[in-house]
Amino acid sequence: MNYLYLILGILLFILTLMDLIKTTFSSNGGGKITNTISKGVWKLFFVASGKNGKSGLLSYAGPAVLITILLVWIIGLWNGLFLMLLSDKGSIVNSSTLATATSLEKLYYAGFTLSTLGVGDYIATTDTWRIVTSLAAFSGLAFITASITYFVPVLSAVGLQSKLSLYISGMGKTPQQILINSWNGKDFSSFFDNVSDLCQMLMQHTMNHHSYPVIHYFHNNQVKLAIAPAIVLLDEAYHLLKLAGAKDELKMEMLYTTLKTYKETMEESFLKNAKAYNKAPTPDLAKVHQAGIPVKETEQVKRMFEQELHEHRQLLTALLEKDGWTWKQVYDPSY
Structure with a gap:
C-alpha cells in the first residue's frame, strides 16, 4: 500500500x-478553487483583449470560465479516485481474466465510475474498494x-444582467440625458415611476452576484448591454437628481440603498484593494x-463630485476599468 498516493488522492x-458543493449549493459565492480559476481565466482574456471592453474576445470569457470550472472539477475528482486506486496494486482487476489492472486501466476505471457508466470490464477486488467505488x-x-x-441559474442571472443594463441605458445615454428625459417641467415623476422596477431588478442582480459571482465574467461588448457602465450611469444620475432637488424621498432612499448594496458586494468580491x-x-x-431643470450652482456641483464623492467615484472608476471601460462610456454618447 502506497500511503502517499492514498492520502493525496483522498485530499x-x-x-x-x-x-463543488460550496459553489453549487451555497448562497455565499463560489469555492476558493472556483474563484481563483475564474479570476485567472478572466485575466487571461482581459489581457489578450488589450483591456478593451469593446473587444469581442471578452464575450467568450464567461463561457470559458464555466467550461474551465467544469473541467477542473472533473480532473480533480478523477485524479483523486485514480490516486486512491493507485495506492493499492491489487485494488482493481480485469473482470474476465482477473489480471491486475495497469495504471492506465485504473485511470479508465476511475473515469467510468465517476461518469456512472458502469461498464463492468474491470472490478474492485475487496469490499473496501467496492465501497470506495460506490461512493465515487x-x-x-x-x-x-x-x-x-x-x-442553469447562472445563465438566467446573466440574462437578467443584460436586461438591467438595457433598462438603464434606455432611460438615457448619459446621466444628464436621464434627467432631461425624466423632467416634465415640474418634477421627475416619470423617472420615479420606474424606480420600483429598477430597484427590484438591481436587488435581484446583486443577490445573483452574491450567489453566483461567476456572472461577473460574462461580459457584453455592447455598451448598452454592459453592466458596469449601466450601474455607474445610474449612480451618477442619482446624485444629479439630488442636486436637482428630487422630492420623492422614499424612492430616492430605495435607489440609494440598492446602489450601496451593489457597491458593497463588489467591494467584497471584485474590488478589494x-x-x-x-x-x-x-x-x-x-x-x-437649458432644459430648465433647477440644479445647484456650478461650484456646489464641482465640490460635491470632486470632494464629497471623491472616494466613491474612485471606486466606480475601478469598476469601469476592471471591465475594460472608461468614463467616456458614461458621459460621451458617441462611445
Missing part, C-alpha cells in the same frame, strides 16, 4: 468535492446533477440648465 477528492459513483451522479443545477488609474470627470450641466 484531492475531498477538496474538489468541497469546492454516487459522487459522480451528484456532480452531474449539481453542475446542471448551477449552470482596487486602484483607479484615471480621474472621474465633473459632469457638464449646460444642457440640464
Whole structure:
C-alpha cells in the first residue's frame, strides 16, 4: 500500500468535492478553487483583449470560465479516485481474466465510475474498494446533477444582467440625458415611476452576484448591454437628481440603498484593494440648465463630485476599468 498516493488522492477528492458543493449549493459565492480559476481565466482574456471592453474576445470569457470550472472539477475528482486506486496494486482487476489492472486501466476505471457508466470490464477486488467505488459513483451522479443545477441559474442571472443594463441605458445615454428625459417641467415623476422596477431588478442582480459571482465574467461588448457602465450611469444620475432637488424621498432612499448594496458586494468580491488609474470627470450641466431643470450652482456641483464623492467615484472608476471601460462610456454618447 502506497500511503502517499492514498492520502493525496483522498485530499484531492475531498477538496474538489468541497469546492463543488460550496459553489453549487451555497448562497455565499463560489469555492476558493472556483474563484481563483475564474479570476485567472478572466485575466487571461482581459489581457489578450488589450483591456478593451469593446473587444469581442471578452464575450467568450464567461463561457470559458464555466467550461474551465467544469473541467477542473472533473480532473480533480478523477485524479483523486485514480490516486486512491493507485495506492493499492491489487485494488482493481480485469473482470474476465482477473489480471491486475495497469495504471492506465485504473485511470479508465476511475473515469467510468465517476461518469456512472458502469461498464463492468474491470472490478474492485475487496469490499473496501467496492465501497470506495460506490461512493465515487454516487459522487459522480451528484456532480452531474449539481453542475446542471448551477449552470442553469447562472445563465438566467446573466440574462437578467443584460436586461438591467438595457433598462438603464434606455432611460438615457448619459446621466444628464436621464434627467432631461425624466423632467416634465415640474418634477421627475416619470423617472420615479420606474424606480420600483429598477430597484427590484438591481436587488435581484446583486443577490445573483452574491450567489453566483461567476456572472461577473460574462461580459457584453455592447455598451448598452454592459453592466458596469449601466450601474455607474445610474449612480451618477442619482446624485444629479439630488442636486436637482428630487422630492420623492422614499424612492430616492430605495435607489440609494440598492446602489450601496451593489457597491458593497463588489467591494467584497471584485474590488478589494482596487486602484483607479484615471480621474472621474465633473459632469457638464449646460444642457440640464437649458432644459430648465433647477440644479445647484456650478461650484456646489464641482465640490460635491470632486470632494464629497471623491472616494466613491474612485471606486466606480475601478469598476469601469476592471471591465475594460472608461468614463467616456458614461458621459460621451458617441462611445
